[in-house]
Amino acid sequence: MTTKEYTDAELKKLKDAYKAQRCGCKRRKDRQGTQIEMRMTFDQWLAVWEESGKLHLRGAGKGRYCMSRLDDLGHYEEGNIAIILTTENCRQGHLGRPSKIKGRPSPRKGMPLADEHRAHVVESLKRHQLTTVVCPHCGRTGQLLVMHRHHFDHCPTVRLKALS
Ligand SMILES: [Zn+2]
Structure with missing residues (x-):
């Protein structure tokens, strides 16, 4: 499945990242209350990253990339994911969610009108x-x-x- 050669250390690091994402999503629900699941194998996961060409920029913070679920809904599975900037993913994650400041915003907050x-x-x-x-x-x-x-x-x- 994978196209590149990795050293053992690199491969271990990637496997750990995959496992962290798989375990991490067990604690998370999307905005419709659906339990988020990792429905890809490590090989599939790695293939998506390789295809994006952004594997070396994987990580947290500005200018880094992460695996995002389309429209921030559903599971991590083929056809429902994209590799996007973390900052963009963060913005999407806040859409339609209540702000931490006060009040109850519209469930369509920040979403563009048709x-x-x-x-x-x-x-x-x-x-x-x-x-x-x-x-x-x-x-x-x-x-x-x-x-x-x-x-x-x-x-x-x-x-x-x-x-x-
Ligand atoms: Zn008057």
Whole structure:
């Protein structure tokens, strides 16, 4: 399966890396709660790395490469993996997961909208920005989206009337 010759030390290091990944994923679940499994043999694993040409850059940190599961879902198995930059893998891993800071973000946080969806949002925003409305209480005009903050039910003249 393998194409290159390795020294015993190199081979041991690679085998250890494979084992560490296989054991490590026993403790991990993907964002759908599925237990992640290593479904490749060492030879298959090594072949993927050799094919990528990034084996010498395998490791942690900036500019290094790692084995990633497509869309960060499913198992480590043929057809579901890619060798990508660790920084890119980290970014993908955070998509749709809650941030550690606070609150509960959208489950689609950071994921791009479909083209059709994006066009719809842009068009809707444009329409609202172009629409001007008049406050019935004070007669001021302004953009539809912002006028409701300080006019209509929140118009200062309404509050003044309520006070007097
Ligand atoms: Zn007003």
